[in-house]
Amino acid sequence: MENKNLLMIPGPTPVPEKVLLAQAQHPIGHRSPEFSEIIGEINENLKWLHQTQQDVLTVTASGTGAMEAGIINFLSPGDRVLVGCNGKFAERWADMSDAFGLQTERINAAWGEPLDPKVFREKLEADTNKEIKAVIITHSETSTGILNDLETINRHVKNHGEALIIVDAVTSLGAVNLPIDDWGLDVVASGSQKGYMIPPGLGFIAVSEKAWQAYETAKLPKFYFDLGAYRNSTAKNSTPYTPPINLMYGLKVALNMMREEGLENIFARHERNTKATREAVQALGLPLLAGNDAASRAVTAVAPTTVEAEKVRSVMKKQFDISLAGGQNQLKGKIFRIGHLGFVSERDVLTVISALEEVLRELGHETMTPGAGVAAATRVFAES
Numbered sequence: 001m002e003n004k005n006l007l008m009i010p011g012p013t014p015v016p017e018k019v020l021l022a023q024a025q026h027p028i029g030h031r032s033p034e035f036s037e038i039i040g041e042i043n044e045n046l047k048w049l050h051q052t053q054q055d056v057l058t059v060t061a062s063g064t065g066a067m068e069a070g071i072i073n074f075l076s077p078g079d080r081v082l083v084g085c086n087g088k089f090a091e092r093w094a095d096m097s098d099a100f101g102l103q104t105e106r107i108n109a110a111w112g113e114p115l116d117p118k119v120f121r122e123k124l125e126a127d128t129n130k131e132i133k134a135v136i137i138t139h140s141e142t143s144t145g146i147l148n149d150l151e152t153i154n155r156h157v158k159n160h161g162e163a164l165i166i167v168d169a170v171t172s173l174g175a176v177n178l179p180i181d182d183w184g185l186d187v188v189a190s191g192s193q194k195g196y197m198i199p200p201g202l203g204f205i206a207v208s209e210k211a212w213q214a215y216e217t218a219k220l221p222k223f224y225f226d227l228g229a230y231r232n233s234t235a236k237n238s239t240p241y242t243p244p245i246n247l248m249y250g251l252k253v254a255l256n257m258m259r260e261e262g263l264e265n266i267f268a269r270h271e272r273n274t275k276a277t278r279e280a281v282q283a284l285g286l287p288l289l290a291g292n293d294a295a296s297r298a299v300t301a302v303a304p305t306t307v308e309a310e311k312v313r314s315v316m317k318k319q320f321d322i323s324l325a326g327g328q329n330q331l332k333g334k335i336f337r338i339g340h341l342g343f344v345s346e347r348d349v350l351t352v353i354s355a356l357e358e359v360l361r362e363l364g365h366e367t368m369t370p371g372a373g374v375a376a377a378t379r380v381f382a383e384s
C-alpha cells in the first residue's frame with residue numbers, strides 16, 4: 001500500500017500532521033511584526049525545552065551546523081580539547097575539531113560501550129596548568145544507541161574550573177532530562193529533525209554565560225555562524241539572516257504540542273518506549289548492543305546473530321513499509337536500529353515489534369516463542 005510509511009529511524013523522525021499543515025502556508029516577511037511575534041513565542045518555548053534562562057539560538061543548518069557553531073565561537077586554533085569517542089557522531093566532533101586546528105585528544109571507548117567518566121577525571125585533574133579548553137561529548141550516541149553519563153563527566157569538568165563543556169544533544173534533547181542551567185552545561189547543540197518533531201533544517205545552540213566570556217577571546221574564523229549576531233537578533237525577537245519561515249511555522253506548533261504534553265511526560269514516554277522496545281527485542285531472542293544502564297532513549301541498536309541485520313531491514317521495508325536504520329561504519333551490516341524519538345507512541349512500538357516477529361519468522365529465526373515480543377512490550381506499557 002502506498003503512502004503508509006512508518007518512519008522508525010532516529011532522524012528524520014515522524015512529523016505530526018498539525019505541524020505539516022502549519023508549514024503549508026505562504027511565507028511572510030521575516031522583518032514583519034507578525035513574524036517577530038512568532039519568533040518571540042518560539043524563543044520562550046525553546047528556553048523552556050532547554051531548561052535555561054539564556055536565549056537559545058536558532059541557525060539554518062542541520063545538527064552538524066549547530067555543532068560547528070559550538071566549536072568556532074568559543075575556541076581558538078591550537079586549543080587543547082578532550083573529545084569522547086565511542087561512535088560515529090563522536091568521531092564527527094573529533095574530525096571537526098581536527099579540521100579547525102585544535103589539539104584534539106580522543107578519549108576512546110568501544111562502539112557500544114559508554115564513555116568512562118574516570119578517564120576524563122584523570123585527564124582533567126592532571127591538567128594543573130589549565131590547558132584543556134573544552135571537553136566535547138556526544139550525550140546520546142545515535143550510531144550505537146548509547147547514552148553517555150554526561151552528568152558525571154560534567155561534574156569533573158566543573159571541578160577543573162576552566163574548561164567548557166560542549167555537548168551534542170541532538171538525540172537527547174526532548175527525550176531525556178537535560179537540565180542545562182542546573183548542570184551548568186556551556187554549549188548544547190541540537191537539530192530539528194530529531195526530538196523537535198519537525199523536518200530537518202534548523203540547528204539550535206544553548207550558550208552559558210561562561211561560554212559567552214570565552215566567545216570574547218575566541219579566535220577561530222567565523223561569519224555565517226558567528227553566534228554574536230544571533231544573540232543580538234534573538235534578544236530583539238529577530239534573526240540576522242532570512243530564516244526558513246515555513247519551518248518556523250512548524251516549530252511554533254511543535255513546541256506548543258510539547259508544552260501541552262509537559263517535559264516530565266515527554267521523558268516518561270521516551271523511557272517507556274525505550275524499555276518496551278528493549279524488552280521485546282530480547283524476548284524475541286535478539287541481543288541488544290547497549291547495556292540497560294547506558295541505553296539511549298532515542299534509538300535501540302539490535303545486533304542479531306541468527307539473521308542478517310540488513311535482511312531484517314529490507315524485508316521490514318518491503319513487507320510492512322516500516323523504515324529501520326542500519327549500522328554505520330564498522331557496525332555496517334552488524335546491527336539494525338529502531339528509532340523511537342519524538343512523535344512516537346506506544347502504538348508505533350507495538351506495530352514495529354509485531355512486524356519484527358513476522359520478519360524474523362520469515363528469515364528462519366528459530367528460537368522464538370510466537371507473540372513473545374508483543375507480550376513483553378505490552379507488559380511494560382501496562383506497568384508504567
Ligand SMILES: *Cc1c(COP(=O)(O)O)cnc(C)c1O
Pocket residue numbers: 011062063064065089138140141142168170171191194
Ligand atoms: C543526527 C545527529 C547529528 C546531526 O546530524 P545532521 O545530519 O547534521 O543533522 C549529530 N549528532 C547526533 C548524535 C545525531 O544523531
